[in-house]
Amino acid sequence: MTVITEHVRADGVRLLTASGVRSLLSLALVVLLQGACAQQVPLSDRTAANPESLTGKAQRAKQQGKKALIIEGDSALTGNFIEYRDLREAMANHIRAVVVRLEDQYSVLHGDRNVGTWCKFRVLSALSPPVVDPSVPLLATYPEESRPMRFLPLPSGYVLVSQPGGTLSIDGVEVVETDRAFPAFRPGETYLLFLAVSAENVGGVALGLDGAYLVSGPDALVPRRKTGSRIQKEIQALSGGSLSQLRGALRTGGYGL
Helix, strand or coil, X not given: CCEEEEEECCCCCEEEEEEEECEHHHHHHHHHHHHHHHCCCCHXXXXXXXXXCHXXXXXXXXXXXXXXXXXXXXXXXXXXXXXXXXXXXXHCCCCEXXXXXXXXEEXXXXXXXXXXXXXXXXXXXXXXXXXXXXXXXXXXXXXXXXXXXXXXXXXXXXXXXXXECEEEEECCEEEEEEECCCCCCCCCCEEEEEEEECCCCEEEXXXXXXXXXXXXXXXXEEECCCCCCHHHHHHHHHHCCEHHHHHHHXXXXXXXX
């Protein structure tokens, strides 16, 4: 279960952190709650009430003659992802392993201080059954401005994945938010993702930084970020860097598949 903790800074600003985060989509919901705590006013009115909002920062940048605003984020600092003993335990907790190709993506405003990106992946194959994680928030829990309306209704054979960061145009200024902990997916590339997915086929990368691998060439697995964690080492040992070898290991190794 995701536990959200509120902290009040000396200047009175309320901050939210999360523990027990299962996926980046759950983390995105925390970001939305953070924005709601900061300001409960329409987006068009947030600048005057909250000068630290993205809209306020973009307007200041415009006044200074700037055409772009770059913001660095780090999802690893915002959420403490659930740590499983091993991959077997993780797979037993509603995590789905799929090979996907990124077909399209677009960014939305998450709260009033962050940018998030919805990624539309075509599912090429599955390494595990299509389990549903009941803890993944449904789209109805998101403000309309943060929902992936462009990709709805979602066709069969696709999954939507939320990722921190992205690019938006706000008041004529290009706002770019990067996430140093989780680099952006690239259109046309193929990935192995460990996902927590709702019944709507909408979800986020589970296992924190260990839940995403680039599929290079026909069969090579490359971690998107080397962490040295127990699960990443286990996946490396099972796969030997090969997607097909990992598929066979999961099928025959007692992972409940």
